[in-house]
Amino acid sequence: MNNNQINLNYIGFLSVVAAIGGFLFGYDTAVISGTIAQVTTQYGLDNVSQGWYVGCALVGSILGVTCGGYLGDRFGRRKMLFISAVLFSVSAVYCMLSSDFQQLIYARIIGGIGIGVVSIISPMYISELAVPQYRGRLVSLYQLAVTIGFLGAYIVNYLLMQYAIGDAQNLQGEWLRLIFYQEVWRGMLGISGLPAVFFFLIIFFIPESPRWLVMHGRSAKAQDIFRRIYGSDSAARTELNKIQDASSAEKKVDWKLLAQPGVRKAVWIGAAIALLGQFMGVNAVLYYGPTIFESSGISGGDSLFYQVIVGLVNVLTTVLAVFIIDKIGRKKLVYLGVSGMIAFLLLIGIYFFWGKVLGLPSLFMLSCFLAYVFCCAISISAVIWVLLSEMYPNSIRGLAMSIAGLSLWLGTYLVGQLTPWLLDNLSPGGTFFLFAAMCVPYMLIVWKLVPETTGRSLEDIERHWIH
Template sequence: MKQTVNISYVVFLSFVAAVGGFLFGYDTAVISGTIAQVASLFSLDSIQQGWFVGCALVGSIIGVMCAGVLSDSFGRKKTMILSAILFSVSGIGCAISGTFNELVFYRIIGGVGIGVVSIISPLYISEVSVPKYRGQLVSLYQLAVTVGFLGAYLVNYWLLQYSIDGAEKLTHPLMLKVFHTEAWRGMLGMESVPALIFFFIIFFIPESPRWLILKKKESSAKHILQRIYGNENDAQTELAATRAASHTETKSEWKFILKPGIMKAVLIGVGIAILGQFMGVNAVLYYGPTIFESSGLSNGDSLFYQVLVGAVNMLTTVLAMLIIDKVGRKKLVYYGVSGMILSLILIAFYFTQGEALGIPNLFLLICFLFYIFCCAVSICAVIWVLLSEMYPIKVRGLAMSIAGFSLWVGTYLIGQLTPWMLENLTPAGTFILFAVMCVPYMLIIWKLVPETTGKSLEEIEKMWDK
């Protein structure tokens, strides 16, 4: 019998959870416009600049280590509330920090929020979704991340222009400091606005029905499922399927993860999570303005180029969201990663031969935009969908934390090492390295990852058991 779905209600739940993705994107990308200013103010060398970028990623690693345990123990909703509080404290703290160490401390707090929300938001969306729309709805989270990227780039660009022309008229000493003499404070501090909005709107959504079933709160779960499906019969069917999937004789979550099929899924998740970070996307998102400046652009022009990168990232994610449940997860990876390899090689070619051949900066911009297009339509859209749907309900939070931990370790290493690589491997060598790392990623997806499009979470769990 065909299920009915109250799609407007499911979209509302997914939208609220996806606001966490916006904060993820903003906190991750806002750093790109502040590096030069902070480095100049505090006289940072290349290693210290890497630490300024990477310190938030240390927080992210802490966040993902805690997220699974917190969400499995206290629920998805309460854990999202915690992340909203962390983002709010981080934004305000960064704006008023007096020393570099204080700034690093508040960036780490924001990083913990990133780590928590990167696991819990897509997990929540996956658990309130239905198979037909799950890819699109979880991709809504990734879309929110890209909107956060673009929002950060626009705020950085606008505040830089405002600090040069207009902010000098401010009379309050703190406002003058935040928006004129040290505009990076305003860039980081603006995060507190969407963070507070996220905090309040979370109270308008229910707990994940699958988590409630796992905790034997079936009457509450059934009420939520009835709102999702619009009738009692479908709600009862889903409740029974989830109850059966969550029932197991293995008491320990760690022992369950060590089952051969489940361990294989966890290791694959770890592999694609960490490899994805060494394919260059976060290097571009964090250090885009720095890379553009190395090609001869001014600071203002490089920030404008980064706005274009953010716009392409967001618009391409909309495309990915529309086609992911039609084309399939694996095909998107094949097409997108092939394009990433080509664009990375062309970027390396520009940095080796561009000046000698008189190739204009526009060529570099086009290559970067094509790279972002290929990345956004494939690995960026697919990774969180796969991680949110490929694990059994009993250990979904814990398994996602393990995969998320590896992802953020990779992100931290890229954030920390990119300035060193650009300086010692040269930009060309750095982008060739990124291109090489695309190959094992595509092989893993091809040989080891099953196609999950159109399957229920319970059906996917049975695939790994086999």
């Protein structure tokens, strides 16, 4: 196929629109880090209640990911993107206007359902319309959007806090003073409603996934989309024939395919790496970064600023990953990145245990933190959603991704709930040593059980598992 005929501008536009869901995912996930101290003080939360405040959105994510893939297989990827946009919008307004802690929990759960749905549907949608030679970097746009959402949340948290300390006291109007001065966490949580509404509106300008259309017997419409992607009728027909040959033009989800040994193995592998990846420290950094920084002796205001730096490194590293993932390959990135994660997690643990004895400055800990974020962003964070979006057969891709995504969000929920307990009982140093140990089985699974998918079509990968 002539690469010059491929309409990269159109594919890029569709991918960026779907990736906006990743931005909302990232913002909604990371914004919590700047509100924990305020909400804890206002409502008098203990460690368990604090963990529930952080983890309740993850309960919603588990609900969303459990049904999102199946509903995406049945009703279409585009409709599910619409639903996630509505959930994000409702959650943002509800968080901002909640009258008590219980309502705040309900609002966070609604947003969590949106996170769960979009975490499955957005990368799957991009994967199904991308051409093989660019699929890695296009799906990585989703992860890039997630990291931009993280950074956006950290910046908003920092700026709103500075505004609340300074000029916000001069605001007129009861609600404005409440949201941006007296209880600034409301503004932090509520501001995501603006990109959520934009996401809802722009989805009207993208088509349904062509592979989903083929699976539901709408081949003519799918061919029209492929024609716009590949630039010619002959190339569109060739791609359509490949999909039909691989799937026998199934018109509904084939649940029996999950019982095939190769497919079952792929689902178990995906679930294992999704679960283990959450116990390697990344979510502790996202949710409890300011708390961890403060425990190292950094003041509260500086800790929020350093969290912005963490977010910036995350974004810039993910930009690099977008450009190299299709050149270096998924597995090599994991080997390089996870090796670095182990090294810097151990150094962070050493700092907390023996930093004062060795005379290590807080700058040492911050440098190790940033190096760890770099290694994580260029490897497991960039690779996981790419792998999950391309590992499974077309007819059960949504269902299989829901199973893997459920494992991921269960792991995320457990980390969110357990991190305050781990920091108290294992100490920060022991917690980071534990995260380093969890990197080892992840690396072994990728090495021994995961095939290299770089440059292969989705149908070729499907044949690998089935045959």
